[in-house]
Amino acid sequence: MSEAIKNRYDFVILFDVENGNPNGDPDAGNMPRVDQETGHGLVTDVCLKRKIRNYIEAIKEGVPGYRIYIKDDVPLAHHDQEACAHFGIEDIKKIKKDNPEIDKKIRDFMCSNFFDIRTFGAVMTTFVQGALNCGQVRGPVQLGFARSIDPILPQEITITRTAITTVQAAQAQKTTMGRKFIVPYALYKVEGYVSANLARKVTGFSEEDLELLWRAILSMFELDHSAARGNMATRELIVFRHESELGNAPAYRLFDRVHVSKKRKETPARSYQDYEVHVDTENLPEGVSCMRMS
Structure with a gap:
């Protein structure tokens, strides 16, 4: 792996949505997430990390060291077994007695192969259940919840559905009604x-990884367009x-300098x-400098 980053970074992302649902809430019929007390829109960190992962997987497909650990419909244990096979581990619960350094070896193997572990960290259940310390990896890059600048007013749009699923339904009716939630516009x-300390001590997150992360943040919505999400784009990365x-300097003092x-x-x-x-x-x-990217 390349040498880990040596500088700490704090950053702000500004992104917007037009006539779409940026992050549906399964507890509210998939309507856009809203802070019930203030009316501001919310997008979870998990949602944004998913888009970053998908972008990295698309542009680095087949490139060693840039695989994605958390993927749709792929059991995590499938990836964990690769490390076991690499080190010839047959009994995960006994290996620590025979190889006291196996924790670090497995962690380094997983970090070197999977970009999202190197970046965001991961909980690897196979190794947790085996009482290995490498089962929980704390990543150097962390995101908070996104919050809209102003309160949002989600709209429920009624749509007609002409595609009939069954013959019986086609005989009974020609069209059905559906609905979708949108936010007309929100920023x-x-x-x-980004913790350089964790990058050095834990995952080895490098300068090359950092540049790729900035690129992914700026373009994460470009490969994620859909009718449900409308028009979404990263407008600026500070x-x-x-x-x-x-x-x-404390991060909050730097974030307070961004006024929208x-x-x-x-x-x-x-x-x-x-x-x-x-x-x-x-x-x-x-000792602090600022750069703006869009």
């Missing part, structure tokens, strides 16, 4: 963190780079141009 903000491994406001408060926003984004780069803490 979301999410904050993230990155604060620390000169040191542990950081030169609506140009005309009296009318609903319907495009990214209805907002103004300002990043206060004056008198940044010593």
Whole structure:
């Protein structure tokens, strides 16, 4: 693996949705997630990580070291067994007695082969059940929940369905009614963190991985278009780079420098141009620099 990153990073992602459902809530009939107290829209960290994983898998298909551990319809134990086969492990519960260093070897094997373990970490149940310390890997990259800048008002759209499933249904009726939830427009903000300390000590997350992560964040919606999600796009990625491994300033002080406001408060926003984004780069803490990507 390449050398691990040496600098801490804190970042802000701005992305938007137009006439789509950015993240359905299964507890609410798949309507867009909403903070019930404030009315602001929410998108989970799991949803965003899934899009990043899918993008990496698509552009790095077949490239060693960039496989994806958490995939749809693929049991995690299937990947875990690859490590067992690589090290000739027959009894996972007894191997620690014969090989005290097996924890680190398995962890390094999984991190070197799977990009998402190297990035986000993972819980590998096979090794947890085998009482191996490598079963839980804490990744250096973490995301919070995305929250819309303004409250959202999801709309329920009724649609007609002309595709009839069965012969009996076709004889009874020609069309059926359906529904879909959309957000007419919303701009979301999410904050993230990259720990150089965890990259060095645990997963080996490298500069090449970091550049690929930035690329994935900027393009994660480009390979994820669907009728349900409408038009979604990453509008800007704002990155604060620390000169040191542990950081030169608290993350919240840097995030407070990102200001997003609506140009005309009296009318609903319907495009990214209805907002103004300002990043206060004056008198940044010593050892911190800022770059903006779009």
